Amino acid sequence: MEKKTRIAVDMDEVMADSIARFQEWYGRDFQRELTLESLHGRNAADAVAPEHQAALRAYPNAPGFFKDLPVMADSQDVLRRMSERYELFIATAAMEFANSFLDKYNWLQQHFAFIPWSNYVFCGDKSIINADFLIDDNAYNFDNFRGEGILFNAPHNVHKTGYRRVHSWQEIAGIFL
Amino acid sequence: MEKKTRIAVDMDEVMADSIARFQEWYGRDFQRELTLESLHGRNAADAVAPEHQAALRAYPNAPGFFKDLPVMADSQDVLRRMSERYELFIATAAMEFANSFLDKYNWLQQHFAFIPWSNYVFCGDKSIINADFLIDDNAYNFDNFRGEGILFNAPHNVHKTGYRRVHSWQEIAGIFL
Numbered sequence: 001m002e003k004k005t006r007i008a009v010d011m012d013e014v015m016a017d018s019i020a021r022f023q024e025w026y027g028r029d030f031q032r033e034l035t036l037e038s039l040h041g042r043n044a045a046d047a048v049a050p051e052h053q054a055a056l057r058a059y060p061n062a063p064g065f066f067k068d069l070p071v072m073a074d075s076q077d078v079l080r081r082m083s084e085r086y087e088l089f090i091a092t093a094a095m096e097f098a099n100s101f102l103d104k105y106n107w108l109q110q111h112f113a114f115i116p117w118s119n120y121v122f123c124g125d126k127s128i129i130n131a132d133f134l135i136d137d138n139a140y141n142f143d144n145f146r147g148e149g150i151l152f153n154a155p156h157n158v159h160k161t162g163y164r165r166v167h168s169w170q171e172i173a174g175i176f177l
Numbered sequence: 178m179e180k181k182t183r184i185a186v187d188m189d190e191v192m193a194d195s196i197a198r199f200q201e202w203y204g205r206d207f208q209r210e211l212t213l214e215s216l217h218g219r220n221a222a223d224a225v226a227p228e229h230q231a232a233l234r235a236y237p238n239a240p241g242f243f244k245d246l247p248v249m250a251d252s253q254d255v256l257r258r259m260s261e262r263y264e265l266f267i268a269t270a271a272m273e274f275a276n277s278f279l280d281k282y283n284w285l286q287q288h289f290a291f292i293p294w295s296n297y298v299f300c301g302d303k304s305i306i307n308a309d310f311l312i313d314d315n316a317y318n319f320d321n322f323r324g325e326g327i328l329f330n331a332p333h334n335v336h337k338t339g340y341r342r343v344h345s346w347q348e349i350a351g352i353f354l
Contacts, residue, residue: 008305089302089305091305094299095282095294095295095297096294098278098279098282098294101275101278101279101282101299102275102278105272105275105278116301117272117273117275117301118272118301118302119301119302119305120272120299120300120301121298121299121300121301121305122271122278122297122298122299122300123297123298123299123300124293124294124295124296124297125266125295125296127307128185128266128268128296128298128306128307128308129305129307130304130305130306130307130323131305146307
């Protein structure tokens with residue numbers, strides 16, 4: 001049997017819309033709007049007033065941050081079709097936020113039930129991932145990755161060059177399906 | 178700079194004595210003794226009377242099973258010395274037991290603080306691990322592993338052949354240090 005191509009997929013800002021949660025909580029706590037324009041080239045915490053930055057930096061460690069995140073457009077449909085042809089793994093940097101484990105696990109079970117839990121990887125340094133492709137919004141994850149990195153467009157990475165960039169799951173379908 | 182050899186290490190029955198917890202809880206719940214002899218060639222649940230097997234199978238999913246597990250003899254000292262020469266990752270099949278995430282994370286932080294959380298990997302299928310060596314008590318984890326597997330002796334695996342076997346952390350020190 002020929003070995004299937006293995007594709008690892010990041011969660012935040014690739015499968016799950018974590019920006020939506022930053023916007024929601026920032027509005028709730030400070031009655032301000034976090035615009036996508038303000039996020040160009042930087043992370044959420046760097047896009048707000050200095051006195052709010054510590055709060056935003058703490059958000060991902062707060063219980064519930066990763067719970068019920070909106071699913072990125074077309075990710076379910078495209079990944080379901082990809083799962084028939086490729087070996088899919090979810091590779092998420094969960095170790096940075098130890099409170100996120102169960103929320104992330106449950107979110108995957110709920111929204112991507114066709115990917116078995118045996119193919120989840122909660123890690124820190126993604127150079128540990130043994131796969132042919134990694135679809136991720138953080139270019140630094142490609143540095144020591146043994147396969148090919150595909151940069152999923154996100155406000156914070158718009159200025160990154162030197163990587164194959166996709167802007168949507170439809171574009172990923174165009175590559176792999 | 179020359180790239181360091183990367184060694185991935187399993188937790189249960191390699192760094193952490195999970196058999197001790199099976200023995201403790203089995204004694205607590207059924208007033209019976211789970212001897213190491215009875216565990217030869219099989220897992221804990223298969224070593225007890227049929228009417229107790231379901232309970233033992235459920236133990237690893239019960240809150241607290243992985244909390245405060247005893248540390249395997251010499252593992253701290255040998256891994257600390259190995260960490261100066263090698264790139265160490267902890268690779269544990271945590272996905273099978275979703276309640277274990279935080280206990281495992283906290284246990285590693287407490288007993289192996291010299292290994293950074295960036296080098297923890299909670300996974301299911303260990304073929305996703307990109308490392309040169311994997312020290313593990315379950316031989317099936319070596320099947321699609323890209324590096325070399327080293328089988329850590331455990332009662333359940335005594336009949337497995339075809340793998341390099343070590344019986345202690347001192348023996349691992351003899352190989353790597």
